[in-house]
Amino acid sequence: MTHAMLKGSNVPLEATTVRAVLRWAPGQGAPVVDASALLLGPGGRVRSDEDFVFYNQPRHPSGKVWLLGKKRVAEGPTDTIQTELAGVEPDVSRILLVASADDVTFDRVQGLSILLYDATIADGEPLATFDIKPETGEETALICGELYRRGEGWKFRALGEGYSNGLQGLATDFGIAVDDSEQSEAAQEPSATSVPEVSQPLPPEQPTVVPAQPAYGYPQQPAPTVQPAYGYPEPRTQVAAPATANAPSGYGYPQPVTAGPTQEFRLPPQGPQFIGR
Numbered sequence: 426m427t428h429a430m431l432k433g434s435n436v437p438l439e440a441t442t443v444r445a446v447l448r449w450a451p452g453q454g455a456p457v458v459d460a461s462a463l464l465l466g467p468g469g470r471v472r473s474d475e476d477f478v479f480y481n482q483p484r485h486p487s488g489k490v491w492l493l494g495k496k497r498v499a500e501g502p503t504d505t506i507q508t509e510l511a512g513v514e515p516d517v518s519r520i521l522l523v524a525s526a527d528d529v530t531f532d533r534v535q536g537l538s539i540l541l542y543d544a545t546i547a548d549g550e551p552l553a554t555f556d557i558k559p560e561t562g563e564e565t566a567l568i569c570g571e572l573y574r575r576g577e578g579w580k581f582r583a584l585g586e587g588y589s590n591g592l593q594g595l596a597t598d599f600g601i602a603v604d605d606s607e608q609s610e611a612a613q614e615p616s617a618t619s620v621p622e623v624s625q626p627l628p629p630e631q632p633t634v635v636p637a638q639p640a641y642g643y644p645q646q647p648a649p650t651v652q653p654a655y656g657y658p659e660p661r662t663q664v665a666a667p668a669t670a671n672a673p674s675g676y677g678y679p680q681p682v683t684a685g686p687t688q689e690f691r692l693p694p695q696g697p698q699f700i701g702r
Contacts, residue, residue: 436581
């Protein structure tokens with residue numbers, strides 16, 4: 426039996442694993458809706474940023490809450506999130522089921538509804554359905570419903586509460602630390618057009634130097650190198666050695682006198698003692 430829910434109504438759940446399906450009307454230019462979930466502790470806030478299950482973090486570390494992704498069926502596009510209620514950590518008391526559109530207000534999203542199924546039954550009828558009507562139309566994020574503990578079991582409540590500051594504002598309200606430092610830095614940077622551009626004078630034009638060209642356009646030929654005949658090297662100029670004839674000898678000694686021409690040696694005439702007898 427399917428329960429058609431009204432805003433604020435609730436229904437007990439006997440299923441141990443449920444599948445929450447967001448569905449909206451198809452059409453050209455229809456916005457894309459994203460499903461997400463927030464696991465809240467006893468204080469009504471997340472225990473850490475890991476308790477936020479969305480498109481950039483599609484599975485909870487416990488493995489009990491995860492995104493199944495988008496599909497397109499005959500009734501329209503869908504995005505689905507599944508929860509294994511029997512395995513949810515004991516200190517988690519509520520699980521918010523959220524719809525968001527990227528910078529698009531929900532007055533442009535037609536036919537938005539949430540359908541809750543028993544995930545253990547294939548092709549079963551939904552356990553509950555809730556047609557979501559935005560209150561102002563300026564909402565960019567909606568808490569469609571919540572799964573919450575009641576005694577030893579779980580219940581589903583239809584909510585339809587909207588946020589005009591998107592998924593970021595909704596997550597921040599429940600304790601998610603959103604890093605918006607990049608957006609702040611971008612807002613503080615001055616615009617490139619805020620400082621007028623001052624033109625600078627051009628440098629004086631330099632005369633163009635054209636290299637001289639030989640007559641009649643023929644290139645100049647280098648002077649030929651004179652080679653010696655027959656391939657022999659050129660004779661070197663002889664450098665006369667300094668005269669040393671009158672140079673004094675070392676240590677004060679006179680130079681030796683050069684001997685004159687040698688006189689012919691002659692034997693003296695033989696005496697009578699050498700005449701043969």
